[in-house]
Amino acid sequence: MAEKKKLSLKREPMPRQDPKLRAHNFSEVALGYSPEQAIKEAARCLTCKKPRCVPGCPVEVDIPGFIRWIQEGDFAKAVQTIKATNCLPAVCGRVCPQEDQCEKLCVLAKKGAPVAIGRLERFVADYEAQQGCCVQVPKEVPSTGKRVAVVGAGPSGLTVAGDLAKLGHSVTIFEALHEPGGVLVYGIPEFRLPKAIVQREVDFVKSLGAELKTSFVIGHLQTVDELMDGEYDAVYLGNGAGLPYFMNIPGENLNGVYSANEFLTRSNLMRAYKFPEYDTPIKVGRKVAVVGGGNVAMDSCRTALRLGSEEVLCVYRRSRVELPARQEEIENAEEEGVQFKLLNNPVRILGDDEGWVTGMECIRMELGEPDESGRRRPVPVKGSEFIMDVDQVIVAIGQGANPLVASTTPGLEINKWGYIVADSTTGATSRKGVYAGGDIVTGAATVILAMGAGRDAARAIDAYLREQKGC
Amino acid sequence: MNEIVLKKMLSPEIKLYKIRSPLIAKKRKAGQFVVVRLDQKGERFPLTIADSDPREGTITLVVQEVGMTTKKMGLLKEGDVLWDVVGPLGKPTETEKFGTVVCIGGGVGNAVVYPIAKAMKAAGNRVISIIGARTKGLLILEEENRAVSDEIHVTTDDGSYGKHGFVTDELAGLLKDGLQVDLVVAIGPAIMMKAVCDLTKSHNIRTIVSLNSIMVDGTGMCGACRVEVGGKTRFACVDGPEFDGHQVDFDLLVARLRMYLPEEKRAMEAFEEEVGERLTKQAASDSSAGEDHG
Ligand SMILES: Cc1cc2nc3c(=O)[nH]c(=O)nc-3n(C[C@H](O)[C@H](O)[C@H](O)COP(=O)(O)OP(=O)(O)OC[C@H]3O[C@@H](n4cnc5c(N)ncnc54)[C@H](O)[C@@H]3O)c2cc1C
Ligand SMILES: Cc1cc2nc3c(=O)[nH]c(=O)nc-3n(C[C@H](O)[C@H](O)[C@H](O)COP(=O)(O)OP(=O)(O)OC[C@H]3O[C@@H](n4cnc5c(N)ncnc54)[C@H](O)[C@@H]3O)c2cc1C
Ligand code: SF4
Ligand code: FES
Numbered sequence: 001m002a003e004k005k006k007l008s009l010k011r012e013p014m015p016r017q018d019p020k021l022r023a024h025n026f027s028e029v030a031l032g033y034s035p036e037q038a039i040k041e042a043a044r045c046l047t048c049k050k051p052r053c054v055p056g057c058p059v060e061v062d063i064p065g066f067i068r069w070i071q072e073g074d075f076a077k078a079v080q081t082i083k084a085t086n087c088l089p090a091v092c093g094r095v096c097p098q099e100d101q102c103e104k105l106c107v108l109a110k111k112g113a114p115v116a117i118g119r120l121e122r123f124v125a126d127y128e129a130q131q132g133c134c135v136q137v138p139k140e141v142p143s144t145g146k147r148v149a150v151v152g153a154g155p156s157g158l159t160v161a162g163d164l165a166k167l168g169h170s171v172t173i174f175e176a177l178h179e180p181g182g183v184l185v186y187g188i189p190e191f192r193l194p195k196a197i198v199q200r201e202v203d204f205v206k207s208l209g210a211e212l213k214t215s216f217v218i219g220h221l222q223t224v225d226e227l228m229d230g231e232y233d234a235v236y237l238g239n240g241a242g243l244p245y246f247m248n249i250p251g252e253n254l255n256g257v258y259s260a261n262e263f264l265t266r267s268n269l270m271r272a273y274k275f276p277e278y279d280t281p282i283k284v285g286r287k288v289a290v291v292g293g294g295n296v297a298m299d300s301c302r303t304a305l306r307l308g309s310e311e312v313l314c315v316y317r318r319s320r321v322e323l324p325a326r327q328e329e330i331e332n333a334e335e336e337g338v339q340f341k342l343l344n345n346p347v348r349i350l351g352d353d354e355g356w357v358t359g360m361e362c363i364r365m366e367l368g369e370p371d372e373s374g375r376r377r378p379v380p381v382k383g384s385e386f387i388m389d390v391d392q393v394i395v396a397i398g399q400g401a402n403p404l405v406a407s408t409t410p411g412l413e414i415n416k417w418g419y420i421v422a423d424s425t426t427g428a429t430s431r432k433g434v435y436a437g438g439d440i441v442t443g444a445a446t447v448i449l450a451m452g453a454g455r456d457a458a459r460a461i462d463a464y465l466r467e468q469k470g471c
Numbered sequence: 472m473n474e475i476v477l478k479k480m481l482s483p484e485i486k487l488y489k490i491r492s493p494l495i496a497k498k499r500k501a502g503q504f505v506v507v508r509l510d511q512k513g514e515r516f517p518l519t520i521a522d523s524d525p526r527e528g529t530i531t532l533v534v535q536e537v538g539m540t541t542k543k544m545g546l547l548k549e550g551d552v553l554w555d556v557v558g559p560l561g562k563p564t565e566t567e568k569f570g571t572v573v574c575i576g577g578g579v580g581n582a583v584v585y586p587i588a589k590a591m592k593a594a595g596n597r598v599i600s601i602i603g604a605r606t607k608g609l610l611i612l613e614e615e616n617r618a619v620s621d622e623i624h625v626t627t628d629d630g631s632y633g634k635h636g637f638v639t640d641e642l643a644g645l646l647k648d649g650l651q652v653d654l655v656v657a658i659g660p661a662i663m664m665k666a667v668c669d670l671t672k673s674h675n676i677r678t679i680v681s682l683n684s685i686m687v688d689g690t691g692m693c694g695a696c697r698v699e700v701g702g703k704t705r706f707a708c709v710d711g712p713e714f715d716g717h718q719v720d721f722d723l724l725v726a727r728l729r730m731y732l733p734e735e736k737r738a739m740e741a742f743e744e745e746v747g748e749r750l751t752k753q754a755a756s757d758s759s760a761g762e763d764h765g
Contacts, residue, residue: 277512
């Protein structure tokens with residue numbers, strides 16, 4: 001390792017299914033590196049002494065550390081290195097916005113070719129799963145006799161549960177839906193994140209001793225107070241930001257208008273793409289408008305295509321550079337045939353006598369002065385209204401806080417948007433013994449931030465429980 | 472958990488189930504519902520909790536067989552287990568002492584209105600029930616509703632039992648006779664609820680209806696259950712299912728209930744083919760059991 005490495009600026013491409021094929025199936029789009037490709041890509045890493053990439057990672061994975069193991073061909077050690085700080089590498093390797101995090105800061109990014117950290121992370125995680133060889137069997141830890149209730153089995157809740165179980169606490173996860181995984185199972189489609197991977201991570205958390213209760217809605221079947229008064233010494237709220245926003249324009253309740261949440265839930269969680277083998281139906285429009293420009297919008301566009309819609313239009317009110325979705329997913333969508341209708345804003349949805357969508361009126365936009373977010377504010381162009389010929393509309397303009405948990409927990413402080421107020425390093429809320437993290441605190445964000453919040457809270461909850469008598 | 476401990480035929484197309492679900496039995500209040508999934512490939516569908524017995528840990532569901540999923544449920548036997556039951560969902564009925572409350576049920580709505588009438592009675596109201604069905608053999612829960620009412624009126628569309636006519640005719644008659652009503656609760660098919668609301672609006676009587684919109688999660692996560700009340704979009708699963716009937720856009724409700732007609736038909740055909748024989752056999756024994764209505 002002494003001699004200076006030759007700098008390679010050629011990122012190893014990700015093998016992917018052919019766009020023409022994949023636009024009609026739900027199998028995973030990105031196929032993953034072969035061991036040879038992984039070693040080749042890893043060789044590009046300079047394993048910097050003061051790595052810039054690491055601070056870009058919300059959970060500070062030892063990036064040069066794990067990549068060095070790949071360079072040496074020891075994939076098992078590579079996974080273990082990642083898992084020291086990130087318990088969901090197979091998920092994060094697939095869905096993290098690395099281009100805004102670690103890869104953005106990599107020294108090679110300036111030269112336009114950062115190390116493909118995410119792809120390498122995914123490779124070693126999948127390697128571990130395939131081999132089943134190096135799954136770390138957790139050490140038996142003495143039980144602390146303390147009980148923690150975790151609300152929500154999304155990435156945040158699963159992380160807290162896993163970490164606390166490892167420390168010897170007895171953990172029960174309460175999940176409202178019939179399957180664990182949160183957005184990973186109801187939102188993100190199979191072709192981007194196979195459900196089997198989520199299941200594997202859930203099984204791992206269960207193997208650590210956490211108990212999972214599905215179809216259990218906190219706020220209805222039990223309240224947080226009842227959990228705290230009953231068997232539990234602490235509660236973690238990881239209930240996500242699952243409330244779909246609508247545009248509040250005329251015609252939004254016509255048949256053929258879906259929230260992205262409903263559209264994706266029907267397809268992913270309920271497997272409506274396999275209707276009638278599965279019982280849940282889904283409407284397949286001929287020409288579909290998806291309103292929004294984030295990951296949720298991309299997932300909706302690409303799902304609509306796969307269900308068989310002839311044309312899918314992504315309608316976004318700003319321009320291409322402002323599209324909040326991951327670059328990779330925008331490119332994937334475009335390759336598959338999604339059409340981008342940028343700088344357009346819906347004004348109303350038109351319907352027929354029977355209540356079905358027949359079109360959507362939009363107004364053209366132009367970019368004005370930058371707004372608070374620093375992005376240029378879209379302003380309508382007077383008199384530029386026109387009718388888009390569509391028979392289905394999917395609204396993917398964002399999600400907010402579902403008030404159920406907060407409204408049934410007296411004394412729990414929330415902010416003006418309904419998100420739970422929690423300490424950013426410990427997750428502590430205004431209620432003693434009640435912690436919170438993930439989307440329900442930050443608003444819709446990312447898997448890795450939800451996970452990071454879970455890790456921090458687990459540490460704080462552990463400290464809190466150990467302070468209590470009898471631990 | 473979720474085991475069917477009792478199954479009873481109430482009419483050829485309506486069955487009653489007692490499900491073992493101790494936590495829900497303890498927690499539920501009148502007006503709340505559960506979302507059920509029958510098997511791993513099943514859809515999630517809402518059913519009102521018609522009654523519960525916290526001591527034996529059961530809830531009662533009364534199901535009208537209108538399509539594939541409810542028919543599939545009808546094939547289950549005592550001892551079988553429902554795959555998922557989640558609840559209690561939705562806002563409970565506001566039960567306080569209003570005075571005279573008229574509880575109106577139509578069809579399977581008689582099962583939905585029953586727990587509300589019971590709770591209204593327990594809250595000290597004078598409860599007058601009007602229950603109706605197309606024909607005598609389809610009339611359900613008459614005894615149960617009678618037991619919680621101070622007065623009960625029964626109608627059938629064909630006159631085969633009780634008064635000949637619709638529940639609205641009966642209500643109109645009572646109002647004409649000068650009955651002073653403080654609150655009406657009307658539950659049944661959308662057209663029935665709409666007709667009741669038209670009538671009570673002209674008499675200025677507050678009217679509560681329960682909206683049976685199509686649902687998926689039942690917890691406010693998807694928006695499938697959108698209804699318009701007072702010109703505003705509401706989610707029936709969390710903001711309801713009960714709303715001020717005078718504010719409800721029933722035409723929208725009816726249109727939205729038709730959203731999946733072709734798919735429902737397709738699912739029904741596939742299902743009938745799959746279990747055709749079993750179904751025909753069961754149907755035969757079902758109709759002999761409900762033969763008294765001829
Ligand atoms: C379609 C879509 C695509 C996305 N793509 C990406 C991506 O590519 N990369 C990325 O990093 N992020 C992505 N995100 C965002 C990311 O998925 C979320 O930030 C992350 O899942 C938040 O995790 P969480 O654990 O806080 O909440 P969630 O994943 O929302 O999980 C919350 C869980 O709590 C349950 N729950 C809610 N209320 C209750 C209750 N009262 N009782 C019991 N359980 C309850 C819910 O059912 C759910 O299972 C995407 C989001 C969506 C919707
Ligand atoms: C809050 C709530 C409580 C309910 N409580 C009960 C109950 O206690 N007992 C009961 O029998 N039913 C109840 N329903 C209705 C029940 O959920 C539906 O009848 C059922 O989902 C139909 O499924 P299916 O596959 O058998 O029929 P489908 O094939 O889906 O539908 C067949 C026919 O029924 C109509 N339909 C579909 N969904 C509904 C619906 N949600 N409501 C009314 N009609 C519908 C369709 O328009 C179609 O004409 C309730 C609905 C809601 C929203
Ligand atoms: S990934 Fe980039 S920044 Fe990180 S260690 Fe390798 S070369 Fe350095
Ligand atoms: S059923 Fe999903 S929000 Fe009401």
